Amino acid sequence: MRARIAQALFGASIALLGGIAAAETVRITQINNPDLVELKRLPDGEYLWASDLEGLKPPVRAQRAPRNRLQFKHHGKTYEVDRGDVTLDREQALVVDACSTVPVSLKSDSRQASVKGAGEACRK
Amino acid sequence: MPRTDFRPYRRIEALLQFIGLVFLGLWVIWADPFGLSTASEKALATDISRSRAYVSPVDPAPITVVSIDYPSIEALHEADAAYLEADDWPLSYRDHARILSRLVSAGDPDDAPVAVFYDIFFERPRAASGDMAALGRVLARISDPPGSGERRPAVYLAGGGVQMPLSAESFDLLGGRGSMLATAAWQDHGDYYPLWAPLRPDDDASPLPATGPSAALALYRHLCPAQGKDCGWLEDGGAMSLQWVMRDDPACSDRWTHLPGYVIKTVLRYAGAGDPPGAADPHCMPFHQVRLQDLFAMPAGGLRPPHLPKGAPYVVLVGAVMPSLNDYHDTPLYEKVAGVYLHAMAVENLNRMDSDFLREQNIRGVSSVLWVLIALFVCLRRHRARRRTAPASAGPAAPPEPTFRDIAGRRLRALGSRAGWVLLMIVLITLIYLFCYSVLDIALEGWLFMIGLVSLLLFSKDEPTDRPDP
Numbered sequence: 001m002r003a004r005i006a007q008a009l010f011g012a013s014i015a016l017l018g019g020i021a022a023a024e025t026v027r028i029t030q031i032n033n034p035d036l037v038e039l040k041r042l043p044d045g046e047y048l049w050a051s052d053l054e055g056l057k058p059p060v061r062a063q064r065a066p067r068n069r070l071q072f073k074h075h076g077k078t079y080e081v082d083r084g085d086v087t088l089d090r091e092q093a094l095v096v097d098a099c100s101t102v103p104v105s106l107k108s109d110s111r112q113a114s115v116k117g118a119g120e121a122c123r124k
Numbered sequence: 125m126p127r128t129d130f131r132p133y134r135r136i137e138a139l140l141q142f143i144g145l146v147f148l149g150l151w152v153i154w155a156d157p158f159g160l161s162t163a164s165e166k167a168l169a170t171d172i173s174r175s176r177a178y179v180s181p182v183d184p185a186p187i188t189v190v191s192i193d194y195p196s197i198e199a200l201h202e203a204d205a206a207y208l209e210a211d212d213w214p215l216s217y218r219d220h221a222r223i224l225s226r227l228v229s230a231g232d233p234d235d236a237p238v239a240v241f242y243d244i245f246f247e248r249p250r251a252a253s254g255d256m257a258a259l260g261r262v263l264a265r266i267s268d269p270p271g272s273g274e275r276r277p278a279v280y281l282a283g284g285g286v287q288m289p290l291s292a293e294s295f296d297l298l299g300g301r302g303s304m305l306a307t308a309a310w311q312d313h314g315d316y317y318p319l320w321a322p323l324r325p326d327d328d329a330s331p332l333p334a335t336g337p338s339a340a341l342a343l344y345r346h347l348c349p350a351q352g353k354d355c356g357w358l359e360d361g362g363a364m365s366l367q368w369v370m371r372d373d374p375a376c377s378d379r380w381t382h383l384p385g386y387v388i389k390t391v392l393r394y395a396g397a398g399d400p401p402g403a404a405d406p407h408c409m410p411f412h413q414v415r416l417q418d419l420f421a422m423p424a425g426g427l428r429p430p431h432l433p434k435g436a437p438y439v440v441l442v443g444a445v446m447p448s449l450n451d452y453h454d455t456p457l458y459e460k461v462a463g464v465y466l467h468a469m470a471v472e473n474l475n476r477m478d479s480d481f482l483r484e485q486n487i488r489g490v491s492s493v494l495w496v497l498i499a500l501f502v503c504l505r506r507h508r509a510r511r512r513t514a515p516a517s518a519g520p521a522a523p524p525e526p527t528f529r530d531i532a533g534r535r536l537r538a539l540g541s542r543a544g545w546v547l548l549m550i551v552l553i554t555l556i557y558l559f560c561y562s563v564l565d566i567a568l569e570g571w572l573f574m575i576g577l578v579s580l581l582l583f584s585k586d587e588p589t590d591r592p593d594p
């Protein structure tokens with residue numbers, strides 16, 4: 001019996017923590033290129049351009065959603081946006097890797113008989 | 125005593141020799157046996173192109189190349205802002221849409237490029253990459269921005285080509301606008317870069333346009349008028365022989381340190397010793413080179429090539445630069461370079477030379493006539509030389525038997541003479557090629573009958589000798 005109670009408590013705490021994580025609140029300080037950022041209106045799933053949403057002016061409070069998306073409310077409706085399309089409050093700046101080099105050229109006598117898997121690369 | 129030819133069959137012999145030489149030359153020019161003519165032309169063009177790049181470096185071009193490389197994808201995926209959904213290639217369609225949004229949103233309109241070529245081929249919709257229609261909507265929004273008077277760069281996508289056409293599904297999902305496609309694959313042009321090429325096979329019922337401009341032409345059609353140039357010639361078509369050039373920068377093209385070394389190495393290589401000269405550093409290409417991660421880290425307007433004044437037009441090309449994608453092309457100067465740089469160099473050539481770019485021209489007919497004239501000249505000269513020596517053999521008094529020293533001296537002189545002729549012809553051919561390449565803007569094709577010329581010179585003994593032929 002005790003073991004069952006302990007299990008139930010453990011499960012409940014995990015669910016609670018998960019819920020807290022899922023509902024983590026963040027603050028959107030900027031929508032990058034709002035003319036070209038699509039918002040998904042929930043629950044009907046219609047896509048709208050961020051610039052077309054009247055009165056939308058960051059900062060806006062949002063909650064993290066699955067698949068790296070953010071949900072926020074505006075005029076009583078819920079919208080979803082890609083995390084990569086917005087800037088958050090206290091966001092860490094992008095660290096540019098200055099050490100690695102781009103393989104712009106290869107040796108003339110290099111040969112290759114396979115292409116990286118799955119993709120729209122090319123058929124050669 | 126009248127000068128008579130005591131061996132009349134020599135005329136027939138000379139005629140047969142002439143016919144034989146003509147056929148030999150025509151065979152080399154037209155049939156390209158064993159690829160000899162093509163291979164020698166290519167080798168010569170490579171060396172001339174390299175030398176020219178070192179001797180005549182160019183100014184930086186109004187071109188920016190954005191490389192989508194694996195470290196950038198990784199960095200952008202792991203960034204706090206999670207700029208990219210994908211952590212490896214291929215990217216999702218939303219990732220592509222985000223990259224395009226960044227490219228065309230420069231903040232100040234004067235900082236925006238006039239056109240963008242996105243060298244990614246969306247051959248057919250791929251479920252694992254998300255919804256292609258989302259990318260299509262962003263492309264349509266870029267093409268037709270809200271509000272009036274706003275100028276956005278024209279965006280072109282890689283439209284494939286006759287051997288790998290874009291699927292009808294992709295075309296439809298990406299907006300169904302044929303004007304957004306640039307040909308990025310072609311055939312039957314050898315090493316040339318066509319300005320126009322088919323986008324699909326003739327018998328394909330796909331909604332794709334039958335032909336499209338190449339990526340370079342598509343971009344230059346925007347860059348040229350923005351620079352205030354006369355651009356009427358742009359619709360003429362043709363194919364370019366790309367000049368691979370390097371930036372005028374002491375670190376790249378200091379002719380007093382690089383050129384002598386290059387020449388010495390080339391001569392040694394032709395003599396059979398030493399390796400080919402090393403390739404030039406790809407950073408010496410006359411473009412502003414940017415990595416994808418820089419695009420997300422830089423302030424608005426950072427795509428503008430640093431040498432360009434504000435407001436001056438420029439174009440942007442974006443392509444995946446990863447060896448595992450197998451999109452690398454042989455060049456005379458930089459060894460194999462990623463495909464997007466091939467298009468960028470074609471834009472550079474158009475921008476620098478305009479209608480004077482090196483054209484593909486088949487002048488085999490002219491070559492054939494020239495060859496016939498050369499063969500005729502040599503055969504006549506040889507025939508006359510024999511006629512001059514003939515009376516000596518018919519005279520009553522036979523010449524004294526030559527000593528070994530005389531024979532050796534004559535042979536050495538003859539050998540030296542022939543070697544000199546061969547060298548002279550090689551130099552002459554190179555100069556003719558260089559003249560056509562540099563002055564007439566013609567990249568010769570089907571012309572290099574050097575093999576035939578050398579054969580002719582070895583075959584012909586036109587220097588007079590003291591002894592009759594046996």
